[in-house]
Amino acid sequence: MSHTQDFHDSEFRLLTPAEMGRADTAAIASGIAGTVLMENAGAAVAQAIMSRWPPGRALVACGPGNNGGDGFVIARHLAASGWQVDLALAGERQALRGDAAWHAQQWQGDVSPLPETVPESVDLVVDALFGAGLARPLEGVVARFVESVNAGTAPVCAVDMPSGIDGATGQALGGLAVRADLTVTFFRKKPGHVLLPGRLLCGEVAVVDIGIPAHVLHGLSGASDEAGSVDPGNLVFENDISLWHDGYPWPSMEGHKYHRGHTVVIGGAVMAGAARLTATAAARIGSGLTTLLVSQGSLPLYASTPASIMLQGWQDDAGLHSQLRDPRKSAIAVGPGAGVQRWLEQLVLHVLSLRRVTVLDADALSVFEKTRSAASLSPSDLFRAIEGPCVLTPHEGEFARLFPSLAANGDKLSKTRQAARESGAIVLLKGADTVIAAPDGRAVINTNAPPTLATGGAGDVLTGMIAGLAAQGMPVFEAACAAAWLHGEVARAFGPGLIADDLPAGLPAVLRLIHPASGRQGMRR
Ligand SMILES: NC(=O)C1=CN([C@@H]2O[C@H](COP(=O)(O)OP(=O)(O)OC[C@H]3O[C@@H](n4cnc5c(N)ncnc54)[C@H](O)[C@@H]3O)[C@@H](O)[C@H]2O)[C@@H](O)CC1
Ligand SMILES: Nc1ncnc2c1ncn2[C@@H]1O[C@H](COP(=O)(O)OP(=O)(O)O)[C@@H](O)[C@H]1O
Numbered sequence: 001m002s003h004t005q006d007f008h009d010s011e012f013r014l015l016t017p018a019e020m021g022r023a024d025t026a027a028i029a030s031g032i033a034g035t036v037l038m039e040n041a042g043a044a045v046a047q048a049i050m051s052r053w054p055p056g057r058a059l060v061a062c063g064p065g066n067n068g069g070d071g072f073v074i075a076r077h078l079a080a081s082g083w084q085v086d087l088a089l090a091g092e093r094q095a096l097r098g099d100a101a102w103h104a105q106q107w108q109g110d111v112s113p114l115p116e117t118v119p120e121s122v123d124l125v126v127d128a129l130f131g132a133g134l135a136r137p138l139e140g141v142v143a144r145f146v147e148s149v150n151a152g153t154a155p156v157c158a159v160d161m162p163s164g165i166d167g168a169t170g171q172a173l174g175g176l177a178v179r180a181d182l183t184v185t186f187f188r189k190k191p192g193h194v195l196l197p198g199r200l201l202c203g204e205v206a207v208v209d210i211g212i213p214a215h216v217l218h219g220l221s222g223a224s225d226e227a228g229s230v231d232p233g234n235l236v237f238e239n240d241i242s243l244w245h246d247g248y249p250w251p252s253m254e255g256h257k258y259h260r261g262h263t264v265v266i267g268g269a270v271m272a273g274a275a276r277l278t279a280t281a282a283a284r285i286g287s288g289l290t291t292l293l294v295s296q297g298s299l300p301l302y303a304s305t306p307a308s309i310m311l312q313g314w315q316d317d318a319g320l321h322s323q324l325r326d327p328r329k330s331a332i333a334v335g336p337g338a339g340v341q342r343w344l345e346q347l348v349l350h351v352l353s354l355r356r357v358t359v360l361d362a363d364a365l366s367v368f369e370k371t372r373s374a375a376s377l378s379p380s381d382l383f384r385a386i387e388g389p390c391v392l393t394p395h396e397g398e399f400a401r402l403f404p405s406l407a408a409n410g411d412k413l414s415k416t417r418q419a420a421r422e423s424g425a426i427v428l429l430k431g432a433d434t435v436i437a438a439p440d441g442r443a444v445i446n447t448n449a450p451p452t453l454a455t456g457g458a459g460d461v462l463t464g465m466i467a468g469l470a471a472q473g474m475p476v477f478e479a480a481c482a483a484a485w486l487h488g489e490v491a492r493a494f495g496p497g498l499i500a501d502d503l504p505a506g507l508p509a510v511l512r513l514i515h516p517a518s519g520r521q522g523m524r525r
């Protein structure tokens with residue numbers, strides 16, 4: 001994921017529908033006919049269907065564009081393998097164009113108009129209505145058909161994308177989209193397959209090869225320079241070990257604890273558990289030293305801090321600043337349990353002025369909400385102060401306080417990228433589809449987090465994991481991606497009944513799995 005490595009042809013790269021269109025065009029320009037791509041696409045979908053369901057009666061619903069063209073190919077292959085196939089077309093057969101028209105001619109069976117309801121006797125619905133080309137909400141007979149598909153019991157295989165989902169954002173245009181059991185897409189996933197609600201409406205996602213050569217991936221995004229190289233800042237990925245494994249700060253034989261960084265967590269005076277979770281997570285993820293700094297008066301609250309964490313008190317601001325001065329303190333995390341108060345604004349600005357790696361979470365974000373009080377600072381004061389490496393880890397509520405004008409945008413990927421650009425920080429917007437974006441536009445979507453993570457303190461742990469990795473010298477964007485993935489993986493491995501304390505405790509088992517000695521470099525589920 002670093003700028004020096006080339007991730008253009010990573011299998012975890014996500015292509016926007018526009019990039020996918022350019023990939024198709026480039027593949028055709030390199031000598032593969034569009035009709036062949038469509039044949040390969042339809043054949044692969046039919047194969048995916050036949051490997052999952054026994055032959056029966058399939059209703060193949062075709063749309064007016066190339067997604068519908070794929071449907072004609074699928075129908076032909078299923079019929080040739082003994083399925084009883086009903087093909088229904090939304091629109092006029094004569095209106096089909098290009099590759100879709102060509103493949104429609106190869107279909108020997110009947111073509112009926114799209115019904116408003118799915119007949120009871122159908123064993124499988126193939127949704128080939130709209131894919132990447134969907135431009136407006138579903139309406140009319142198509143909308144009623146999709147409602148009937150979703151109300152019925154027949155399993156659904158969506159071609160490329162469940163119809164109704166915007167492939168760039170994962171949003172259901174107009175609020176209505178097919179709910180599929182299987183979605184077969186081509187070449188690479190699209191953001192809509194991994195962002196919510198799209199991911200949930202896809203069911204299982206299978207990515208199939210249709211003959212597009214990988215080299216086309218180098219020329220798809222953003223402005224290419226004359227040499228044809230593309231700014232890696234435009235690329236979007238699904239999070240995976242392979243994206244950050246090479247930069248992971250495994251301890252080396254020659255190292256000592258000062259080579260493994262020193263994470264400082266600044267705790268508050270009331271909610272002591274939060275900062276303790278943050279500090280414990282930083283230590284567990286390998287920070288050589290971890291210090292928890294709290295006011296002298298609140299030391300008793302922190303009595304049960306693990307012995308491996310250095311608990312230190314400060315008397316006043318001058319004392320706190322002098323504790324932070326040592327440049328070996330390589331990463332500073334502020335926010336969990338800090339308390340929303342004037343003092344925190346000033347502390348955050350001081351911490352940022354030190355230009356160490358800074359991770360700001362929870363109260364350290366909320367305290368900059370503009371409407372909090374007339375005297376308080378605003379998000380722009382925070383953004384102005386961000387000059388060194390910094391990660392902001394808001395959940396949706398905190399995001400709305402910092403970026404009120406972006407919050408209503410339903411497109412999580414673009415709003416997180418915009419927030420990173422505005423703030424100059426890495427922004428990690430939490431949720432089941434956490435998006436991590438850098439100011440240069442690089443973005444990663446995390447997909448392994450189970451809903452058991454929605455438990456108090458889980459975010460505090462994530463903050464500590466990011467700070468602890470960055471303290472050891474891992475670049476902050478990669479540290480945020482690695483932490484989000486490990487956080488999700490630990491929760492998955494733990495299963496039901498998870499509380500935040502289980503996350504640092506469960507890290508070693510997952511780290512063992514991805515350690516270079518395990519031979520595992522990447523993982524598809
Ligand atoms: N071009 C290629 O080489 C390949 C394309 N493939 C298929 O082509 C699909 C993309 O094809 P298209 O770009 O033709 O797009 P679609 O087939 O998704 O549909 C686009 C057509 O529907 C119209 N439309 C969009 N939204 C509508 C709405 N809500 N109601 C009514 N009409 C609407 C558009 O104006 C356009 O005519 C992919 O999803 C994939 O399934 C595959 O065959 C692989 C190869
Ligand atoms: N439904 C969900 N599925 C998966 N992960 C989730 C879900 N809801 C929340 N999370 C994750 O759980 C963590 C919660 O963090 P946060 O909201 O800051 O809680 P806290 O402040 O209690 O620590 C985040 O990492 C978030 O991405």
Ligand SMILES: [K+]
Pocket residue numbers: 067127128129130131158159160161162163
């Ligand atoms: K579809």
